[in-house]
Amino acid sequence: MKDLSMHIMDIAENSIKAGADEVDVSLVFLGETLEMTIRDNGCGMDAEMVQKITDPYTTSRTTRKVGLGLPFLKMNAEQTGGKVEVVSAPGEGTTVKAVFFTSNIDCIPLGEVASTLSLLITGNPAINVKVRIQKDEEVYEISSREINDILDGIPISHPKVGVFVKNMLKEEL
């Protein structure tokens, strides 16, 4: 992964695979730390799976035998002095929290957060993606549901909507 925003997309994709219909993405920038939390209401995992989940040779998929999403996230967080926490229980969804020390020289760049989040929102019409971004004291929130309410039947995945949402997020960030 070249930047942190790619991790957001990647971990959120796990949530979608887990059958979630609600995915909360929270980014909290406080001083020199970034706390990235992705919470879903998907199928969750048992304690044994949670323990093994950052092992690259652990995956629930059957198309191949490796799963690199969480191991990469863990590596990139830990090399800045941060950490990754996974909390999950079967039937109760999963929360992945990653802490990065953005001032560390080994911290990968933040990347294009606005375009990542807009693709996440518009690319998954069946899922209510809730985004919350906090920069010190300032908080910005948006959700797929809010956008869908306004769209009134127009598909959220229409390119015109995609470009609009991207520009709106860019303005806010």
Add this chain to the structure above:
Amino acid sequence: MSKVKNLQDLKKMRDDLKGKITLREKSDHPDSLVQIKVSMATCGIASGARDTMNYMVDELESQAVDAVVTQTGCMGYCYAEPTIEVTLPGEKPVVFGQVDTKKASEIIEKYIKNGELVDGIIPDSYETIDKK
């Protein structure tokens, strides 16, 4: 705040878009939306699927092609990422591999707009042995 202003702008755009889409639906081509799915798992993202998707959204928007662009998981073609699946109205889905922005533009120009097939198709059948 600008957020409210922005969502109001979205309302305006919706009304504009609604007029156009219903107009087209009433014409000869009902169900006129092209469907594009971009494979967005770890393998895809690492190979640049996000840039491909971003490019497609921008390009389809500027060329005013009515389409829905969505994400999907790993299709199992990790060697050929980024992969996309394009379904033209009334056609069977076609999967393309190694779709960088250059390939994406070729797919839009030739396949989506003119129905001409281009290189890079991954032969894929949606029928399993059990179904046959």
